[in-house]
Amino acid sequence: MTNNVTIPQNMLPNDGRFGSGPSRIRESQAKVLFESWRSPLGTSHRQDAVKNIVASIRKGLADLFQLPDGYEVVLGNGGASQFFDIACACLIERKAAFGVCGSFSDKFAKEAQAAPFLEEPVIFEKPYGEAAVPEFVDGVDAYCWPHSETSTGVMVPVQRIPGTEKNGALMIVDATSAAGALPVDISQTDAYFFSPQKAMGAEGGLWIAILSPAAIARAEAVEKSATLEGATRWIPSMLSLTKAIKNSRKNQTLNTPAIATLLLMDEQIKWILANGGLDWAVARCRQCTDIMYDWAEASDYATPFVPAGPARSTCVATINLADDVPASEVLAILRANGIVDCNGYRALGLNQMRFGMFPSVEPADVEALTHCIDYAVSEMKK
Numbered sequence: 001m002t003n004n005v006t007i008p009q010n011m012l013p014n015d016g017r018f019g020s021g022p023s024r025i026r027e028s029q030a031k032v033l034f035e036s037w038r039s040p041l042g043t044s045h046r047q048d049a050v051k052n053i054v055a056s057i058r059k060g061l062a063d064l065f066q067l068p069d070g071y072e073v074v075l076g077n078g079g080a081s082q083f084f085d086i087a088c089a090c091l092i093e094r095k096a097a098f099g100v101c102g103s104f105s106d107k108f109a110k111e112a113q114a115a116p117f118l119e120e121p122v123i124f125e126k127p128y129g130e131a132a133v134p135e136f137v138d139g140v141d142a143y144c145w146p147h148s149e150t151s152t153g154v155m156v157p158v159q160r161i162p163g164t165e166k167n168g169a170l171m172i173v174d175a176t177s178a179a180g181a182l183p184v185d186i187s188q189t190d191a192y193f194f195s196p197q198k199a200m201g202a203e204g205g206l207w208i209a210i211l212s213p214a215a216i217a218r219a220e221a222v223e224k225s226a227t228l229e230g231a232t233r234w235i236p237s238m239l240s241l242t243k244a245i246k247n248s249r250k251n252q253t254l255n256t257p258a259i260a261t262l263l264l265m266d267e268q269i270k271w272i273l274a275n276g277g278l279d280w281a282v283a284r285c286r287q288c289t290d291i292m293y294d295w296a297e298a299s300d301y302a303t304p305f306v307p308a309g310p311a312r313s314t315c316v317a318t319i320n321l322a323d324d325v326p327a328s329e330v331l332a333i334l335r336a337n338g339i340v341d342c343n344g345y346r347a348l349g350l351n352q353m354r355f356g357m358f359p360s361v362e363p364a365d366v367e368a369l370t371h372c373i374d375y376a377v378s379e380m381k382k
C-alpha cells in the first residue's frame with residue numbers, strides 16, 4: 001500500500017519542513033536558544049538582557065524595512081489574530097473597508113463586523129485564488145487587506161488606495177506571511193503587522209506592527225475618545241495600542257513575552273540582514289516558488305492553483321493535483337518520509353498541496369521536494 005512507500009534517502013531534502021506556519025526554524029537559531037539557556041532564558045523580561053533583544057529586534061526591523069521617518073516598530077503578545085482585534089479597537093475610527101480573498105482576510109473582516117461600536121464594514125470580496133483590494137469608499141477611515149493571503153497562496157499589492165491621499169484614512173496591511181519574504185514600500189502602509197512564525201522563521205505568540213505617525217496619532221485619538229463620558233467603546237488593556245506603543249518604546253511588552261520567540265526572531269532578522277537584507281530574502285523565496293511552479297507547469301498531474309501573474313505568491317506556493325492523485329495520499333507518503341506540513345488550507349477543502357517558501361527554505365530542498373513528490377506519485381500509480 002501507498003503508506004509503505006520509502007523515498008530513496010538520496011532523493012530527500014536536507015530539511016523536510018515546508019509548513020506555511022509554524023515554518024522551519026534553522027539550526028543556528030536553535031543553537032542561539034541553547035546558548036541562551038542561563039540568560040536571557042529564564043530571566044526577567046523587565047531587565048536589560050531581554051530589553052536588549054527587543055531593542056535589537058526593533059532596530060533590525062527598522063533596517064530591514066528601511067522605515068521612513070516617524071515610523072515605529074511596536075510589539076505585543078497574541079499574534080496577528082490579536083492585532084485584528086487591536087485594529088478594530090484602536091485604529092478603525094468608525095468604518096473600515098476590507099479586501100477579502102481567503103481565510104485570514106475573512107477572519108479580519110469578521111472581527112470588524114462583530115465590533116458593536118463600529119459601523120458595518122464594506123467588504124470587497126474575490127473568489128479564493130484571486131487577489132482582493134478594497135476600493136475607495138466615502139466615509140471609510142481604514143482600509144484593510146492581506147499582503148499575502150496564506151490560505152490560498154495569493155499576494156496582494158500594497159499601495160495606498162487611490163482617493164485617500166487627503167482624507168487621512170489608514171492603510172492596515174496583514175503582512176503575516178509576507179513580512180520578510182515579499183517586497184514592500186512601508187510608506188504605502190500605516191500599520192504593517194505580522195506574527196514571527198512565518199517568514200520570520202521563529203515561534204508564534206507575538207504580534208509585531210510597523211506603525212506610521214498617522215496610525216499612532218489615530219490610536220491616541222480613538223483611545224482618548226473611548227474614555228469620554230457616554231463613549232460606547234471598551235478597550236481592554238490587552239487591546240490597547242497606545243499601551244503597546246508605550247511599552248515598545250521602552251523595549252518592553254505589556255505582559256510577559258516568550259523570550260524564546262524573541263531570541264529566534266532576533267536571530268532570523270540578523271541572518272537576513274547579514275545575507276543582504278530584504279532584497280536577498282525576496283529573491284530567495286521567489287527562486288523557491290519558481291522551482292515549484294515550473295515543476296507543476298511541466299507536470300502532467302500538478303498545476304499551480306493561482307495562474308501566473310501578479311497574484312501568484314512568491315512565498316506560499318499552492319499546487320492543485322489531478323482528481324486521480326489524491327493529495328491526502330501524497331501528503332501521507334511525504335509525511336512518513338519526513339516531509340511535513342504540505343497540506344492545503346483545510347477550510348478550502350480542495351485537492352491541493354501548499355508549501356511555505358520562506359527565507360529559511362533552501363532552493364535545493366525545493367528541487368529535492370519536487371523529485372520526492374514525483375516519486376511518491378509514481379509509486380502510488382503502480
Ligand SMILES: *Cc1c(COP(=O)(O)O)cnc(C)c1O
Nearest residue numbers: 079080081104148150176177195
Ligand atoms: C498565520 C496568519 C495569521 C494568524 O497568525 P496568528 O499568529 O496565528 O494569529 C493571520 N494572517 C495571515 C495572513 C496569516 O498567514
